[in-house]
Amino acid sequence: MTEKKKKKLIDSRILWLIISLLVSFLSWIYITRTQTTTVTREFTDVEVVFEGREAIRELKSFVITDISQKTVSVKLSGNWDNVGSLHSSDIKAVIDVSKLTSIGNNTVPFTLKYKKAVNPDEISLISSYPRTIQFYVDKLLEKPIEVKGAFTGNAEEGYIVGNLAFNPGTINISGPEKQVKLIDHAWVIVDGQNLSREKRADLSFTLRDSEGRDLPVGEVTFDSDTVSITVPISKKKEVPLDLIITPGGGALRDNCKISILPEKITIAGDAALVDGINKIELANIDLSSFVSTYDANLPIILPNGVENVSGEKDAKIEIEILGLGSKGFSVSNLSYINLPGSFSSANIVSRSLDVTIRGKQEILDKIAANNLRAVADLNNITSTGEIYVTAKIYVDGFADVGAVGEYKLIVNIRK
Known part of the structure; x- marks a missing residue:
């Protein structure tokens, strides 16, 4: 090995020795600082x-x-x-x-x-x-509260907003007694503009007291964080009230002066259903059931799914027969028809029957008692002995007249 190489090796060892000493010193300083400082x-x-x-x-x-x-x-x-x-x-x-x-x-x-x-x-x-923490220990109280709400938007012209529906309708809450006692209901607000069909939304709610004031949630918890709210939108329409008139006793609808109050009501419902309704018929009035006038308060009954927006529950009706007169007769021509085969015979017990005939006066003046007959239909008889049977009144030889009222004959049925 040459002298030059030996010197280079020695210098390299000295350098690494210096580095090692420096690292050891720094480590000692760090350890000393972290453990003792x-x-x-x-x-x-x-x-x-x-x-x-x-x-x-x-x-x-x-x-x-x-x-x-x-x-x-x-x-x-x-x-x-x-x-x-x-x-x-x-x-x-x-x-x-x-x-x-x-x-x-x-x-x-x-x-x-x-x-x-x-x-x-x-x-x-x-x-x-x-230094210290203050807090209050309260009794845990649980109770259900009703969900209420309001719609703050509007419906399209010709449509109406119905009653809001909530799901769930009640929410179970729990928390500190003094907080829970103040809570009366959950309040939801839903908006919408120019609605023409039902709207649904899942919304958060606020807590309110019985006076409608908002309350903080505090430490109160709920079994539901949102409420599904449905805003029903119905089409509204004004329709007239009417009567079904059954002709009878010589009178037709044309002979009647009819008054119905209110004349019209406003209804609301599904558009397809409302579009098919052009009038509300209150009742079927048989003109043979009265002589000259008839009046009554009738309930306004609507089809399922239709609401009466106007609010009237009843209608007052008056019917007056015009242009016709009436005349009383004693009918002695009494008979029966359709005796069932299970019975042997039947006898008319009644001797005569007082009836009222209605029609134009000039026709009534021409009718005599022998033009009238009363016929009892025994088709539905099921028992024996003397029984009342409804009789139909015939006016032979004269059209456009008829009996007013209901008539019965006493008939003795034998087995």
Whole structure:
């Protein structure tokens, strides 16, 4: 080996020796500093945690409320290994509530716990703000509340907004008794412009008291965070009220003066259903059931799915027969037809029947009693003995006249 190479090798060893000594020295300084140097640091926004909170809720029906501070500030002292690397999120201000036994106010200190792997025995609490935490222990109360709401938009012209529907219709809430007692209902608001069909939406709600004032949620919890709300939109239409007139007793609809109040109502419902309704028929009036006038209050009954927007529940009707007269007759021509084969015979017990015939006066003046006959139809007879049977009145030889009222004959049926 040449002298030059030997000298180069020696110089290289000396360099590495110097580097090794320098690294060792720096490591010694770092270790000495982290293990022996005391540092003091301040940590803000340290979270306050209640240990055993869920346990007292489940076992004792206690809830924690009115907490004075959600976070605290602390000043800690310790060696660099323990304090220097900490962050506020690594520290918790813990209050053990598992041994609480009564409802009321509490003021207690907290204990610091660390999430990071540090030695708590080598960390000193220099100061904290605040030093204690105040809170209230309340009884847990559960109850259902009704869901209510309002529609703040509008429907398209010719349409109307129906009653809102909520699903669920009630919400179960639970929380501190003094908070839950104030809550009367859940309130939902839904909007929409120029609606012509049903709208549905899933919306959050607010809590309200019985006076309609909004309340904070506080520590109250719910079994549902949203409500499904349906806004029904119906087509509206004005339709007249009418009567079905059955001709009888010599009278036709043309002989009637008919008054219906109200004359019209406004209805609402599904567009296809409403479009098919052109009038509301109140009742079937048989003109043979009265002589000259008829009046009544009739209920306004609508098809399923149709609403009476006007609000009237009844209609007053009056019918007057015009241009016709009436005349009384005693009918003695009495007979029967259609005696069932299971019976042997039938005899008319009635001797005569007083009837009223209606028609134009000039025709009535020409009718005599012998033009009238009363015929009892025995087709539906099921028993023997003397029974009343409805009779039909015939006016032979004269058209456009008829009997007014209902008539019965006494017939004796034999087996």
